[in-house]
Amino acid sequence: MLRLRAICPFSWRVFQFRTCSCKPLISQMITCTDEEQVFDLIEKNKAILSEKQVECAFNILWQFQKQKTSFLKNVECIRDHPQFLTLHNLATSQMEFMNDDTLVNVLYITQQCATEAHDLVAALVTEAWRRLERFDINVLSKFSSCLANQHLYFSPLMGKIADIVHRNLETIEDLRLKSTLLLMSEELTRQQALAVMRAMEEMESRNSHLIKKIASILHKHLDNYKPIELLRITQALIFLHFQSKELFVKLRELLLRYLKISVIPSEISILVYALSILPSPHLDEVGISRIEAILPQCDLNDLNGFATSVLRWIHYDHKYLDNTTGKQLKLLQKLDHYGLQRLRKYNNLNLLREELKSLKGDWFAESLLEETAGTLHRLMDEINYKNVAEIASFIARTNYLSTLLLDRIASVVVQQIEKIHPFVILGIIPPFSILNYDPPQNDEFFRICIQYLNSYLSGLDPFMLVFLGYSLAILGYFPEDLLKAIFNIKFLAKMDSQLEFLCSSLNMKVQFRLMELNRAVCLECPEYQIPWFHDRFCQQQYNKDIGSMNGAQQQIYKMLAEVLGGTNCVKASVLTPYYHRIDFECILDKRKKALPYGSHNITLGKLPEMHWESNTQITGSRLPPGAERIALQFLDSRAFCRNIPHLKGKSAMKKRQLEILGYHVIQIPHFEWNSMALSTKEARMDYLRERIFGEGKS
Template sequence: MNKCTDEEQIFDFIEKNKTILSEKQVGYAFNILWEFKKQKTSLLKNVACIKNHPQFLILQNITTKKIEFMNDETLVNVLYITQQSLSVLMVNISSLISQRFQEQLVNKTELLFDTIESSHVNIARRIVQFLRNIQYSHYSLLERCNKVFLSNANHLDLESISKILSLYNSLQFHSFEFYVVAKKRLTEMIPLVDQPASFVKLFVALGPMAGPEEKEQLESTLFLMSEELTSQQALTVIGAMEVMESRNARLIKKIASILHRHLDNYKPKELLKITRALIFLHFQSKEFFVRLRELLLSYLKISIIPGEISILVYTISMLSPSHLNKTELSQIEAVLPQCDLNDLNVLATSVLRWIQYDHMCLDSINGKQLKLLQKLDHYAHQRLRKYNNLNLLWEELKTLTKGDWFAESLLEETVVALQSMMNEIDYENVAGIASFISRTNYLNPLLLDRIASVVIQNIEKIHPFAIFAVTLPFSTMNYDPPQRDEFFGTCIQHLNSYLSKLDPIMLVFLGSSLATLEYFPEDLLKAIFNIKFLAKLDSQLELLCSSLSMRVQFRLMELNRAVCLECPEYQIPWFHDRFCQQQYNKDTGSMSGTQQHFYKMLAELLGGINYVKPSVLTPYYHIVDFECILDKRKKPLPFGNHNITLGKLPETHWESNTQIDGSRLPPGAERIALEFLDSRAFCGNIPHLKGKSAMKKRHLEILGYHVIQIPHFEWNSMTLSTKDARMDYLR
């Protein structure tokens, strides 16, 4: 077959050898035909030409006879059918096939994608649906499908847009261009949709990215048709209102009344969704929540499915501090051997919630709950030890970083397990594992070195969209791999050709993350700090919920500050005065107990409250816990008369904040910044300073401060357990 030069020779060869061809040779014949097909100018015409060839039926019949002996790779190779047929097959078998088979189908889809005409929206949608079903964010395929959607944007109906947005959300794939087009199309539909079923789809799709005017229009229209909503439509609406961060009390109350009416019809997972949404939306109704708890307990009595039991217990713990009885606790214990790590984590989080309530309110702890927690620990460690394959372990770890129990009981052994399998980290799983590690707050140099090595060696196989994920743990935990410059240089070089295509939000997060590590790629900064990009970012912020929008704005401010302080040669202006003033005014309040204690001791040590300032706002809006000034003989200097009531923060008089107020000091004097560092400033497993705290120290030093950081583990140690010891420490 290798000697054949066109399709005719292949078909002649098959005709002559049809009785002796093996399944592997059949697969190879398809590969050769595909290579010939790709060489032709008209791919679609050539596909039809091969399918209609009289000898093709012979190949088809041989394949049918050999199919049960084929491995996954050969089986996928012989799927000569059009991408339309393949996409239907993929969606229908997605839950039944192995990971290896999934990968083969994804590769085949990439190969066949060019046979899709640009108008085939449904084929592209089914491909995205398949990726959602197998939870695989294959960026290259998603991009290509997104182009199909964009080229047909004016013809997309409500059903299509709603489905695509839902799939993108599940895959955490963000396409700013598609969101803009979708918002425009959906907004045009508001006055045209008058059926409850269709309007609910419109509400769910448009609501999270609607502006205030559209949001009000959506909510008022929905209220008018609310009595016509079914139980499932009401459930969908309350979920969307949670995402929208709605504060429409009248509509919340109305939807809650419909949910109450249908409460008996909902499954445990749906009851969790209802509970979470109503608590987030600050809905209050004793009658509703009492009935909800009764229903959850009745489900718990008859449930035998581990995942369902964990959901029920978790939801009950959200609603009430009341304990489960002995029978219910025994029921949980009975299913523990069947629970996966996620189930065990959910159960442990629930039990801890009850234990913490007992400790705070009753000053006692229920012994049965402690025993259950010990059993949860036992089964979790047992399950963790059984894994000897990284991909299988990773399936359970993907969503497992939430909750105190995981961090305290399982994290260390999980990292040990990952380290033992780190040779299995490759270009396909490296972004996910890097993202997981950054969420754990656990510094393991061997794992991070392996991630850096895999990225350097396989950079061409890693999609630019994944660069933020693979660099994040290094910036979060302030860690430089041995090949630091090569690692970051390789990542940025790979990214440069994609800067115009990347989501604006992703670029801001990436720039802020790299700045934490003192890494300031000029091309990236030029891409961000220009009028066109910032206007595009402003447009995108309008599509986000307020909390995410604020996070993005804060990251942009941090990047702007870092560049101004650390790279003045780039001459990027500081433009965040107003934003920072608004944030500071929101955050200003009383000192914490620890701060008050510090303030008293510092004032006593230095000679009075006029010698120390609490919560000082520096140029570029860093907040210093305490500031004092020492002269050239290391004697404290007074600040003048700044009347501060103990426990209250000083009033701030705003000016453009890029110069230290009264920055001229006597010759030889220096400003001292004292920072108390709590546990959030350090990695969870070792006293290693994290990226944000290290960056703040750099910035304060650039501003002329001598920075003294006081770690919580030193301040709260036995060595400093007396006032005299602490005074000596401060002195």
């Protein structure tokens, strides 16, 4: 018997477990009224649970959570239950026997219920990766959503999924061209059509024939879609620039029909948002009344969704002189009131962080961010290894510098590093680099993070390695092991092969980050002898668009010409060695007198392209003795933290690197240039003289 079991473990498992029916136990699970009853069944039957029964247990536990309001939801009661570990282990041991749909479903529910189950999630993702080519389009769509929930937007897995979808779409399209049979319209279900449309959105498809075909399938099934699906359809069609008055009219009718009968705040928020992104958005009094009636029940995400929609309507109505703007402004005031009221009632950080996960937008930043920061300060002692990454992510997204919160995050990491999953560290470092902040124990904090990640470098996604290296470079940290992992031919070839699977915007973002990391290492760590290999990339990018001057830059250019003695004494939009772009450049001799460049012209509003003779030439080598090259940069609001005039990391790194190139860097903050103190031309001229020459009035 043991020999048979060793030779045919799968057959033995089938013989042992499949002879008895799964249905009685599943029926018992379905009749459970709470989580404890499910866990009791798991404890009593753990020796005989099949993969279908494991999936059923996951499903029922998640259904219990979905039925609760946001205040009553408590995934910790599931995650921390001793029998959840049993279920966790059963899922791990039985995943190879799960069918594709069961596997991805268990992965999705595990992510929702047990954010700390990193090993199970990793195992499920790995098994799904192994099966990827055979997934049908519905399973593929759900799996891609799971990856998105883990913020693996840059993962080669996402690229592989996009490649599979692309290949399948191309195959279908070829068949259509070769045959009179419209295979796609006959074979795709409503859910498959929706999945294909979302995949085309992810791929930034511009195949108008294919978009039109899928849209016609969606139109045919439109009455059968749920509100969230109608929102996804609307978003995809708008993003793909699809135009059909008939389809959009039908969408509007369905959304308004749902809006009249819905009583669920999150659903009403979805419907209102979908209506707001349709062509010619409009909010009538009935719509405003529906929103006002539901406000006391709304969480922060619902309120933020309403506010985003109302702001879009106000913009449209103002543009076309509609008379409902006053009522919409009053609605905004009510949204402010309920948002502030909700924040002040919070006394549990984990409940708050659930609502902060996806909050963004102008309304939140302007109306609630300050109060949110105050609430986080009040609950700061509850930051621990379980929630530290989400709090860090929120700070990075909002550009709000709170030294108290960042100090607490650093302290938690230093004290509890062994409890933090190494991949979570990737999300903890960005707020420090973005906001240009070193905590009191900065050397220990970054040393611990870097050492902890060193053992896992080979397992990290290539794109994530680049982003990690870039974040650390902003802060002036250049770990040798990390740089060796990135700047080698094998790694770069692997990354290059995976870039083609990313959508164009993400592809370009990764390439820019690699270029900026390459530049930082060359300038700040020449001892590593890493070559500069981005000449062609930079030339291609800067040849495409040389930009234009904004109003403040045009003012500064004219005044610099007067201060320095003529337009031939100042250059605009200069490309330095290693392709830093600076707004204005001038050269002062040893007597602080501006040296002319020679004849050149500039048309205000357009910037000339001005490459140096050598793109890696160090600045001072061709200057007269005692002369100094000056770089002047106008810094708009994006260069500073949202709440205080503290220079952000990227601008600080640029200043540091320009100084290495030999420049004396003068930064002109927007809040100084536009201040009351500099409200006259004379005051601004004196300001420039003081900054350049160190003197006051002429």
